[in-house]
Each structure stands twice: as structure tokens, then as C-alpha cells.
Amino acid sequence: MDKLKKVLSGSDSAEDSSTLNEVIEGSSLGWGTRVKGFLVCFVAGIICSILGVCLLWIPKRGLILFAIFYSIGNISSIGSTLFLMGPAKQCKKMFEPTRLIATIVMLVCLVCTLCSAFWWKKAALALIFCVLQFFAMAWYSISYIPFARDAVMKCFTTCLA
Secondary structure, eight states, X not given: OHHHHHHHHTOOOXXXXXXXXXXXXXXSOOHHHHHHHHHHHHHHHHHHHHHXXXXXXXXXXXXXXXXXXXXXXXXXXXXXXXXXXXXXXXXXXXXXXXTHHHHHHHHHHHHHHHXXXXXXXXXXXXXXXXXXXXXXXXXXXXXXXTTHHHHHHHHXXXXXX
């Protein structure tokens, strides 16, 4: 568990100064609080996404409600990782060259989903953006697993060839 704490907090080196450690520990959340915050946000995101799917079947407004709740669920899920890594490290990781395109596509699709639901009032467009948002979020998420993107690409090229 200590190794996980070190990796997620970004303090891999053992020769950190004790004064600096005290300042960082005094000004940030404790590990238990971080895990609780992560779990609450992540579970809230899952609940919002499931609620969106349940609301999908409501006549006339269902697709719009689905788009809204699905997007809120994704925002909450992304926000949950802020508790584990911290906002600055999370933003750095999101915009690394390996994740940059997936991050931009995900955020643009998220905004377009909400725009098509609230302002443009186009349910079919909201659904298209939700699907694109799902694939961008999946591609973004697997970027954290070593060699996962390569495995997915190889699987698709094998299936399509």
C-alpha cells in the first residue's frame, strides 16, 4: 500500500527533505481522505451514468436526460482521480503527448454533448456525442495500463484483416 501511495502522490525518491515532507503533508489531504473522496466521486459517477441509462426510456426527454447524466457521470469519474493524484499532476498526465488527443476528443465531445442537449436540443446529436465520448474515455482510460493500447490496436487489426 505504501508503494501505491508513493506512486500516486508522485514522491518516488527516498531522499525527500523532512521539512518539505511536513509542509506537503500538512497542506494536503491524508491518504484515507483521498481514497474516500475517490470512492465517493467514482461511485457517484457510476450512479449518474446508470441513472442516465434508466432515464433514456422516458418519452421525449429521455435522450437529453441520458446525455446530461452520462456527461455528469464522466466528469465525476475524472474528478475522482483528482483525489488520488492531485489536480496539478492529473492535469499534467491528462495532457501528456500519449493522452493528448484522447483528452481533447473526450473534453470536446463532453462539451458538445451538453451543448446538443441544452442549447441545440438535438437528441440524436447528443447520442452521437455520447458514443464518441464513451470511446474517447475508454481510449483515455486504457492509456494508463501499460501496453493496453497496443493490444487493442493489434486485436482490431487482426479482426479486420
